Amino acid sequence: MAHKVACWHLRMLLFYFLVTACHLFAASHGATDAEILVNFKNSLSTNSLLHDWNVSGIPPCTGGSDNWVGLRCNDDGTIDKLLLENMGLNGTIDMDILMQLPKLRTLSFMNNSFEGPMPEVKKLASLRNLYLSNNSFSGKIDKDAFDGMSSLKEVYLAHNEFTGEIPRSLVLVRKLTKLSLEGNQFGGNLPDFPQENLGVFNAAGNNFKGQIPTSLADFSPGSFAGNQGLCGKPLPACKSSRKKTIIIIAVVVVAVVALSAIVVFACIRFGDGKNEAQSSDPFGDGKMGDRGQLHFVRHDRDRFDLQDLLRASAEVLGSGIFGSSYKAVLLDGPAMVVKRFRHMSSVGKEEFHEHMRKLGALSHPNLLPLVAYYYRKEDKLLVSDFIENGSLASRLHGKRSPGKPWIDWPTRLRIVKGVAKGLAYLYKEFPTLALPHGHLKSSNVLLDDTFDPLLTDYALVPVVNKDHSQRFMVAYKSPECSRSDRPNRKTDVWSLGILILEILTGKFPENYLTLGKGGDADLATWVSSVVREEWTGEVFDMDMMRTKNCEGEMLKLLKIGMCCCEWNLERRWDLKEAVAKIEELKERDNDDWSNSYASEGEVSSSRAVTDDDFPFSVNS
Incomplete structure (x- = not known):
């Protein structure tokens, strides 16, 4: 009997030990992640x-x-x-x-x-x-x-x-x-x-x-x-290497003959020494949350703080010339875009705050409004609404998916008109700035759910470090900036002209690809050469040409774009004239010569463009 009691006590002790161990394991497991x-x-x-x-x-x-x-x-x-x-x-x-x-x-x-x-x-x-x-x-x-x-x-x-x-x-x-x-x-x-x-x-x-x-x-x-x-595609084609190969073979043969003739031993040392370090400029001391707060410039939005952004579900959108940007979906709130600007350190604090207040006071249906900003000397964050439809650049040059419709002529015309109106508003609100926009390009034109355009990254030249803006911003790719570093009130008009040509041709402006100012490849130069020597069908994007009876209006817009891209500043249109001409354009032609489509998608080749249509030059 005593033996049975002892066994029972032993079993209970073992059971107690196992239960306690399980509880301890569960407790330790709950704290493990911490x-x-x-x-x-x-x-x-x-x-x-x-x-x-x-x-x-x-x-x-x-x-x-x-x-x-x-x-x-x-x-x-x-x-x-x-x-x-x-x-x-x-x-x-x-x-x-x-x-x-x-x-x-x-x-x-x-x-x-x-x-x-x-x-x-x-x-x-x-x-x-x-x-x-x-x-x-x-x-x-x-x-x-x-x-x-x-x-x-x-x-x-x-x-x-x-x-x-x-x-x-x-x-x-x-x-x-x-x-x-x-x-x-x-x-x-x-x-x-x-x-x-x-x-x-x-x-x-x-x-x-x-x-x-x-x-x-x-x-x-x-x-x-x-x-x-x-x-190679999508960049310019690779140059033929045949001539280079012949030269290399000739050099090798001459070297071999020379070596055998004079019987000289040669040593050649190789070294590249080209390790240029690109420094990044992150937040630095880790006290972003302790030193400042989000400053809201819009009073019609629900407020949130910096920690809300840090806790938000984030999706990387990309890295541009100013820094990275990401989509932040606030808890039980809207999706916002947060752009980090890393090249604004030379501007003073009060000057920056004042300029942000000016941007926050802007209100126009074709501008993406600034919602809030965050200031530190090393870094600035600009917060705006997330636009689901993406950029004009992604629609023109991105991969075509089944759910992504092509952009027809009426839509492109509406986009051009909206861009022109938004740019005109910036000119009015910033009368003393040489570059009211400064960075007008297709990736900085967003499209809302009705495909109306919204300009972004505008009026930032006063707060961007000068060396960075001159190296990367689109306005500084203009002919006048390439020659003298001096933009003026017609420089943004040049950017508008390039954008118009990009919309009409569907071709990416390759001069934007160079890191410095200007570039050898110029979309305006290519368009000029084609319209003077070929038929109009060689210029326009085929997707746009599915709209019938519109070539006359397309040619009018083409002329507007080329007049905006005029290299000679005196002959280049000012914005007021360009906007007025754009507003006159219609979705369908009234000219008899332009109604020349046999079927949908067929491009007219019945009329070449002459010097009477474009009496100006696109380069000097």
Whole structure:
């Protein structure tokens, strides 16, 4: 009997031990994510914005709720996304710590101060989205850096200091849909990407060379800007190498003969010495949230603060000449676009605030209004509404999808009229500015749900660092700025003219691709050569030509565009004259000679344009 009692007590003790162990395990498991995150926080050199990462406080996730800054949680209380952006973070990204978060699928450290080599991201084999843009990562990326990452879809490495070739393991990621590499020092040939669903690709501002592979030929020319050695569609065709080959062979033969004749041993040393470091300019000291607040310039919008933006569900939209931009979907609120400007550090605080107040006071149906802004000396954020339809550039030059209709002539005419009205309003509101817009191009024209245009990135010249504006802004590609660095009130008219020609022809202005001022390839020069020597059907975009009985009005707009692009400033139209002529245009022709379509989509070739139509020059 005593033996049975002893056994019973032993079983109960064992049971108690197992239950206690299970409870302890459950309790420790509930704190594991918190401990992991705090360990990761402590591995960083700067982490002041992660002040609520504390194991003694509320847990990081409660069901699907996000309790700590920078986190997005799954419904089961596990961590899905780590979005530590715009926090001035630096130090080491310890992937061994993050490996302990088994359901982590999105990792973003955009707009921080991280340096050194590429993090060992392949340790997070289940990662789907990786965002490392706008840091100071440097050096070559190992060939196997992305091995085993079969779920990876989006990779953003823009505006760092990476060198070498694109790693083969990244090229072979089967599910890759977005790849952003611009603003680095990558080199070599662009590889052939086999992915059928690769919808976003940008390799601008690197050192790539050679023929653009067929798999990338349908992306816009802007995706390859700033790579002096690249050629082939969508850039100009590659030059024939036959002559170069003959010269090389001749040189080799002469060298061999000379060496055998004089029997001289030669040593040749090679060295490139061309490691120009592109510095990035992130937030720096990590006190963005402590030093300032969002300043709202619109009083008809619900208010939110900077932390709301940092906690918002974010999607990277791209990296432009000013910096990166992303879509932020506020909790129970609208989608906003946040643009980070990194080249406004030379303007004073009061001057910047005053100019932002002026921008906030603007109100016009063809301007995208500024909603709010954030000021720091090193960085500025401008917040505006997200426009679902995207930009005019994406409609003209992007990949055509089944749900994306072509833009017909009436729509393009409405876009031109709206752009002209918006530009005229800027001229009226900024009478003392030489460049009331300064950066008018198709990617800065957004289209609302009715395809009416909304101008963006306008009137920023007074607050952008002068050297940066002269190097990159569209207005400084004009003939007068190429010659003398002196824009005037007709310079934005030149930009309007180029935009009109782009809308009519469907061709991207290749002179925008050069990093400096001006460029050899000029859309206005090409149009001039075609209209004087060929038939009008060679000029107009075929998609636009599906509209019947409109060629006469198209030619009128073509003439307006060319008059706006006149190189001679005295002969170039002023904005008032251009807007008046644009307003006179109609969707259908009244001229008898223009009603010449046999069927929808057929282009007229019955009338060539003569010097009487365009009595001016487009270059000097």
